[in-house]
Amino acid sequence: MASVIASTTPTKPRASNASPDGAGQAVTPGGAADEQALGAGPGTPHTGSLARRMILIAAGWISILLLVGGVALDRTLTSLVTRQFDEQLGYVLTAMIGSAEIGPEGEVYFNRPLGDQRFLEPNSGFYWQISAEGQEDWPSRSLWDRRLEPSEEPAGSEPKHYDSDQFEDEPLRVAERTIRLPGSDTEWRFLVAGSRKELDEQIEEQRSILAWSFAVLGIGLFLIAILQTWYGLSPLRRIRKAIARIRTTGRARVTDPLPLEVQPMVEELNALLAHSEKQAEEARTHAGNLAHALKTPLTVLTNAAHAHSPDLDETVLREASVMRRQVDHHLARARAAGRRATGLARADVMESAEAVERAVGRLYPDVRFDLDGTGRPRVALERQDLDEILGNLIENAAKYGGGSVFVTVDPEPGAELCTIWIEDDGAGISEADRPRIFSRGARLDTEKPGTGLGLAIVRDVVEIYGGAVELDESEDLGGLLVRLKLPRANAP
Numbered sequence: 001m002a003s004v005i006a007s008t009t010p011t012k013p014r015a016s017n018a019s020p021d022g023a024g025q026a027v028t029p030g031g032a033a034d035e036q037a038l039g040a041g042p043g044t045p046h047t048g049s050l051a052r053r054m055i056l057i058a059a060g061w062i063s064i065l066l067l068v069g070g071v072a073l074d075r076t077l078t079s080l081v082t083r084q085f086d087e088q089l090g091y092v093l094t095a096m097i098g099s100a101e102i103g104p105e106g107e108v109y110f111n112r113p114l115g116d117q118r119f120l121e122p123n124s125g126f127y128w129q130i131s132a133e134g135q136e137d138w139p140s141r142s143l144w145d146r147r148l149e150p151s152e153e154p155a156g157s158e159p160k161h162y163d164s165d166q167f168e169d170e171p172l173r174v175a176e177r178t179i180r181l182p183g184s185d186t187e188w189r190f191l192v193a194g195s196r197k198e199l200d201e202q203i204e205e206q207r208s209i210l211a212w213s214f215a216v217l218g219i220g221l222f223l224i225a226i227l228q229t230w231y232g233l234s235p236l237r238r239i240r241k242a243i244a245r246i247r248t249t250g251r252a253r254v255t256d257p258l259p260l261e262v263q264p265m266v267e268e269l270n271a272l273l274a275h276s277e278k279q280a281e282e283a284r285t286h287a288g289n290l291a292h293a294l295k296t297p298l299t300v301l302t303n304a305a306h307a308h309s310p311d312l313d314e315t316v317l318r319e320a321s322v323m324r325r326q327v328d329h330h331l332a333r334a335r336a337a338g339r340r341a342t343g344l345a346r347a348d349v350m351e352s353a354e355a356v357e358r359a360v361g362r363l364y365p366d367v368r369f370d371l372d373g374t375g376r377p378r379v380a381l382e383r384q385d386l387d388e389i390l391g392n393l394i395e396n397a398a399k400y401g402g403g404s405v406f407v408t409v410d411p412e413p414g415a416e417l418c419t420i421w422i423e424d425d426g427a428g429i430s431e432a433d434r435p436r437i438f439s440r441g442a443r444l445d446t447e448k449p450g451t452g453l454g455l456a457i458v459r460d461v462v463e464i465y466g467g468a469v470e471l472d473e474s475e476d477l478g479g480l481l482v483r484l485k486l487p488r489a490n491a492p
Contacts, residue, residue: 050236051229058225062218070214077206082173085199086161089175092116093159093192096128100190102183108138118142125170125195132186148191154178155189163196171196235262239269252277297323345465346489347383349409349418350376356390357407364398373409377418379486381465386486392458393422393482401426401479417467420484425477434471462486 092114099110108130118124122144129148130138137147149166155176164172172193180187235258242254253270297319304315350373357369379386397405401424408421429437437455459469467486474481 051233054229054232055226058229059222062221062225066214066218066221070210074207074210077210078203081202081206082199085173085194086159086175089161089173089192089194090159092126092128093175093177093190096130096190096192097177097179100130100179100181100188102181106184106186107135108132108181108188125197127172127191127193129191129193131189131191135186135188148174148193150189150191151176154187164193171200173199235259239266243269246273294323294327345380345382345385346378347381347386348376348378349373349386349420349486352383352386353390353394353407353409353420356387356394359391360394360398363395366403367398367401368404369394369398370404370406371409372407374413375410377410377413378489379418380489381486385461385465389458389461389484390420390422392455393484396455397422397424397426397480397482400424401477404477406474406477416488417485418488420486422482422484423474423477424479425474426479428473428478428480429471437471 095114096110099112099114100108101111103109114128116126118126119128119140119142121142124142127143127148128140129143131148131150139147146167149164151160151162151174155178157178160176162174162176164174166172173196174191174193176189176191178187178189238256238258239254239262242256245251246254252273254266254273258266301316301319304312309315350371353371353373357371361367361369381389394405394407404425406421406423408423410418411421412419455469462469462484465487467484470483470485472481472483473479
């Protein structure tokens, strides 16, 4: 079967000292110096600064928590100060009720004076008043010519506290209670009022203290977040410096001790460097092997040309054929190595085997082919390389067999590698000859056309992808059994 390997230029391996994209951008909010240090130009794509992102998230949460906490604490303290103020008014209200009695004419009087002198000073900010329906109001001297207006809804037996704006220049906090005194059928409304000026001053003072305290706390937390981000991302800066040393000093690995969280990334980076180094070494080996393989034919041609050999034409054709086979062989290896480097190769084994069987069937119409398999296994190979491998093996089975070729795909679905059996009913290959059949140019049957490079290419390409080729004797057909093992493709 004609070779399906296209003449492509071998993939140039990446240099092992290439720095990862954006490795330095996760260290500082600016990132420009890191980009320049890592060789990243202005057009290098990135998703922004990791440090800036962490700082903004921390600043956002700190602001939200401080705002919510400040509002909650302000309401709590305001409620506490107001309740203390109401308790003071309640004490006076209780004292008024406790000392109030009914006089001979049904009037209210105190059997003892109230102790707070502010009730005797006009407009002092503290007032009391006793009112009843059909009775004249009895105010404190501090009210002077003003009167307190009771609430529209009478208070019950429990004190009622509320704000009042009945004095334009003096907002009040009022405590009110309705009591029926002994010896009287009248419901008396006792009112005690205090100016909110003192209360509001206390609330404003505590709010000012809260604002300054939370501002200092927020700035401190923000600075701690910046310090934590700088310290937490320091391993990334160390990785950046280690990569820079790889580029400048030629070191092959990152060996600096790092935290456990970044160690897996370092291991993957070292694996990538090892992979790139292996790719570069394979490329150098391919180039050296190809140069060595072409050196002898070129020497033969040069000597024949200088000697004006009479069979120069035959020599040129023969040596050119040798060189072409060598070039095809090394191009196949280079192409397989380049495709393997992408890590995205996938191929359907049954689909490839069916296509190869149809192609070989047209070349050998008298050969009976039998294809059997379970499921649709996929392997981590390029479809073109899989076609080349199966094409060589199935064509050899048809060419050297006795007329029957059996292909069994994945007889053990649960195995780690996907196995393909290719059997024929020919004479087979002795156990002693099996190792050298994979050598370049080795041919056991020289009567049939061929170059002797097919099985060598198969072995090299399969090994590049991490598979294996084994030769055995077919129990069913009695000829050669080729056991091809290929790595399975990961689920997409």
